[in-house]
Amino acid sequence: MKTIQNLKHSFDQANMILYAGSTWDWHKIHYDKNYLEENKIPSPVVDGQVFGALISKQLLEHFGNFSRVLSMDFQYKSMVFSGESIEISSVIVNEASDKIEIQSKILCGDRVVIDNAISFIGFLNE
Amino acid sequence: MTKTLLTPQIEELAKQSFEYISPDPISHSMVRYYCLAIGENNKIYSDEKYAIDSGYKTTPVPPTFVTETNSFMQGPPGKDGAIAHEWGINLPGTRYIRGGNKYEFFEPFYVGDIIKAQYTIEKIAEKQSSKNKSLLILTNLIKYFNQDNVLKCNNYETVIYQEI
Numbered sequence: 001m002k003t004i005q006n007l008k009h010s011f012d013q014a015n016m017i018l019y020a021g022s023t024w025d026w027h028k029i030h031y032d033k034n035y036l037e038e039n040k041i042p043s044p045v046v047d048g049q050v051f052g053a054l055i056s057k058q059l060l061e062h063f064g065n066f067s068r069v070l071s072m073d074f075q076y077k078s079m080v081f082s083g084e085s086i087e088i089s090s091v092i093v094n095e096a097s098d099k100i101e102i103q104s105k106i107l108c109g110d111r112v113v114i115d116n117a118i119s120f121i122g123f124l125n126e
Numbered sequence: 127m128t129k130t131l132l133t134p135q136i137e138e139l140a141k142q143s144f145e146y147i148s149p150d151p152i153s154h155s156m157v158r159y160y161c162l163a164i165g166e167n168n169k170i171y172s173d174e175k176y177a178i179d180s181g182y183k184t185t186p187v188p189p190t191f192v193t194e195t196n197s198f199m200q201g202p203p204g205k206d207g208a209i210a211h212e213w214g215i216n217l218p219g220t221r222y223i224r225g226g227n228k229y230e231f232f233e234p235f236y237v238g239d240i241i242k243a244q245y246t247i248e249k250i251a252e253k254q255s256s257k258n259k260s261l262l263i264l265t266n267l268i269k270y271f272n273q274d275n276v277l278k279c280n281n282y283e284t285v286i287y288q289e290i
Contacts, residue, residue, distance in 0.1 A: 009165065019163040022156070024196035027208040035206070048224045053164045053190045060189075065170055065180035068231070069189045075226035075284075124181040 002092040004102070007058040010085040011046045019050055043081035051076075051086070051114055055104050058088050059121055063100070066124045070099060074117035080108050090119075098122060131217055131262035131287055132252040139213050144245040146211065148198035151240050151273075156197065157187050164188070186234040192270045193229055193281045198241045211245050217262065217287050225263065225284030233278050240273040248282060255288070262287040 013031065020030050028035035029045045036044065056069050080086060086108045094101035104117040154172070161171050166188060170177040174185045199209045235241070248267040255261050268281040 015163065018159075022159040022163040023194045024199070024209060025194070026203055027210075028206055032207065047194075049190070049194045049227065050164065052227055052229065053188065053194060056189050057164060057166055060168070065168070068234070069229075071228070071230045072190075073226070073228040076224050 004058065004062045004090040004092070006090075007054060007061075007088040008085060009054055009088075011080060011082055013044060013082050016044060016046060016082055019047060023047070023049070025049075043083065046080040046082070046084070048076050048079070051088075051106055052117075054086075055088060055090070055106075055114075055117055055119060058090060058104075059102060059119055062090075063121050063123070068122050068124065070120040070122045072117060072119040074104075074114045077112045077115050078108070080113055084108050086113060130252070131220065131260045131289065132250060136215060136250065136262070139215070140247045140250055142213075142247070144211060146198045146200070146243045146245075148241045149200060151238050152187055152191075152197075152235060154185070154237055156195075157185070157191065157237060160188065160191050160195075182234060183236060185237040187237065187239075189231050189234070189279075190229065192235050192241060192279055193227065193268070195241070198243050211243075211268075213247070213264075215264075215287070220262070220287040220289055223286040223288055225265075225286045227284070228282040230280040231278070232280075233276070235270070235272065235278055242271040242273070242275070244269045244271070259289040261289070 016030055020026055025047055030047060031044050052072055060067055086106050088104055088106050090102050090104040092100055093103045100121045102119045105115060106113040157171050170180050177185045196209050203209045246267050249265040251263050253261045253263060264285050266283045269277055270279040271277050
């Protein structure tokens with residue numbers, strides 16, 4: 001199976017606030033100390049949807065400007081917290097004439113965040 | 127199973143539909159902000175000529191921008207700080223967990239597009255966890271259209287209410 005260059009991303013309060021603002025998602029779980037204490041959450045929680053954005057970024061960087069994400073399907077296995085880093089590894093599992101199937105995994109240290117995201121990439125005619 | 131979470135009131139939700147139309151179009155600054163947040167430097171999202179040379183009609187937005195933004199919602203944030211769509215499900219003694227997302231992208235959104243988001247419930251099911259706790263699994267279907275009513279993206283978003 002062909003591999004795609006891994007993508008690493010670190011989360012801190014500054015870039016989590018940046019993401020929250022840019023997506024209009026101001027849920028207190030991402031930054032509010034009192035809310036976290038009341039709900040017994042140890043640290044601000046990274047918005048899970050960012051993982052789809054980062055997989056998409058990794059794939060489009062690899063396949064170039066004429067590639068398009070056709071679909072993506074993933075389940076969350078565990079949360080990521082402020083101060084942690086993730087690494088996305090992706091492999092091509094099927095290459096048809098009109099689309100490519102990719103399987104991605106996201107790890108935070110040894111912890112599986114997303115196990116088996118399936119994406120399909122298509123191409124415009126250059 | 128210790129508790130029934132799937133009440134008739136919740137089953138009734140499956141018949142409902144909500145629609146939100148952004149009061150303003152997607153702007154270059156919204157896209158620049160989002161790209162900064164995810165570390166995206168590709169010029170197709172900022173340089174119109176470069177985007178057109180790459181096969182786009184004009185400046186596109188990153189594919190998952192539309193599935194992540196709440197910019198089409200109006201009104202003040204709720205008590206939890208969020209402005210996202212809610213079905214009004216209140217299940218004491220449960221915790222809310224994100225399950226996953228399945229995106230289908232039919233064509234890109236562009237700077238200048240006005241987002242219309244349509245929320246329905248695709249599926250509701252109750253299951254039992256390995257620890258004999260009830261799980262209510264709800265899959266939203268969010269359809270995203272542009273100002274010409276062109277369906278550009280489907281987002282199947284699964285959330286789980288887990289009995290504590």
